Amino acid sequence: MTTVPRPRSIEGSAALDRLLAEPSRAVLAFDFDGTLAPIVPDPRDARAYPGATAELARLSSLVASVVIITGRPAGLAVEYGGLDSIEGVVVLGQYGRERWEAGRLDAPEPPAGVQLVREELPGLLRRYDAPEGTWIEDKGHALAVHTRRTPDPDAALSLLRHPLAALAERADLAVEPGRMVIELRPSGMDKGAALTRFTTERGATSLLFAGDDLGDLAAFDAVERLREKGVAGLTVCSGSDEVTALAERADLIVDGPPGIADLLGSLRAALESAAPRD
Numbered sequence: 001m002t003t004v005p006r007p008r009s010i011e012g013s014a015a016l017d018r019l020l021a022e023p024s025r026a027v028l029a030f031d032f033d034g035t036l037a038p039i040v041p042d043p044r045d046a047r048a049y050p051g052a053t054a055e056l057a058r059l060s061s062l063v064a065s066v067v068i069i070t071g072r073p074a075g076l077a078v079e080y081g082g083l084d085s086i087e088g089v090v091v092l093g094q095y096g097r098e099r100w101e102a103g104r105l106d107a108p109e110p111p112a113g114v115q116l117v118r119e120e121l122p123g124l125l126r127r128y129d130a131p132e133g134t135w136i137e138d139k140g141h142a143l144a145v146h147t148r149r150t151p152d153p154d155a156a157l158s159l160l161r162h163p164l165a166a167l168a169e170r171a172d173l174a175v176e177p178g179r180m181v182i183e184l185r186p187s188g189m190d191k192g193a194a195l196t197r198f199t200t201e202r203g204a205t206s207l208l209f210a211g212d213d214l215g216d217l218a219a220f221d222a223v224e225r226l227r228e229k230g231v232a233g234l235t236v237c238s239g240s241d242e243v244t245a246l247a248e249r250a251d252l253i254v255d256g257p258p259g260i261a262d263l264l265g266s267l268r269a270a271l272e273s274a275a276p277r278d
């Protein structure tokens with residue numbers, strides 16, 4: 001049987017102990033792309049790593065709550081991850097603006113600036129001679145400009161960074177940089193606020209959050225603040241060569257989505273072996 005890997009920090013280690021000792025009050029929170037799902041060239045092809053959803057489903061019956069907090073529209077994450085097979089799972093989409101639960105989706109109307117960006121973005125990309133392969137993802141509440149499929153994704157991001165920031169400012173939207181992507185999205189909500197609200201709502205005494213990208217740093221911040229309020233928090237980095245900022249801060253680093261799937265399996269095995277038998 002695989003043992004649960006030991007976090008490198010005292011706080012992370014204490015949080016893992018609390019989680020294993022009192023799972024009925026533990027929240028397990030995960031980002032989707034790059035954490036549960038491997039990064040792929042076309043965002044429409046992203047799917048959960050084999051076995052990850054099944055492990056989450058088993059974990060869901062052993063802990064207080066499993067929640068997915070993603071920049072994706074919640075419905076799309078549910079579809080790509082097969083998340084509707086997980087009893088009781090909650091999906092907070094669009095950085096927490098949307099909430100999907102038991103097949104029901106709640107979301108406020110997108111602000112007017114989203115439509116302005118929708119209208120102006122194609123012209124902006126033409127004016128700046130965005131390279132072949134630059135792709136606009138319209139998420140309804142936000143628009144993302146992807147460069148992963150261009151010949152030089154970093155150069156394409158550098159070319160577009162300032163014009164996109166200027167457009168975001170005119171539209172009164174926030175700029176969210178990510179892995180070979182810049183998103184223009186409504187401000188006022190981030191993964192940290194979403195995680196704090198959910199953890200408080202569930203009355204959790206311990207919390208694990210796993211992510212891979214810059215947008216997940218707000219959730220890492222939230223875990224640290226929740227610790228001050230007595231919630232034992234464990235941050236996990238789904239490691240990659242593309243983003244190093246999370247690895248510098250995480251209590252535990254695993255090797256991308258395959259490492260996350262292994263972690264889920266080891267947590268599940270530890271909790272099952274500790275659970276009272278009928």
Ligand SMILES: O=P(O)(O)OC[C@H]1O[C@H](O[C@H]2O[C@H](CO)[C@@H](O)[C@H](O)[C@H]2O)[C@H](O)[C@@H](O)[C@@H]1O
Pocket residue numbers: 031032033034038039040041042043044046069070071072137139144146148178179180181183213215
């Ligand atoms: O919060 P997340 O669940 O991590 O979502 C963040 C963004 O992920 C997606 O883009 C990323 O994954 C794609 C598929 O692997 C990849 O092609 C792209 O380069 C990555 O940036 C998604 O398309 C965005 O809408 C999400 O906000």
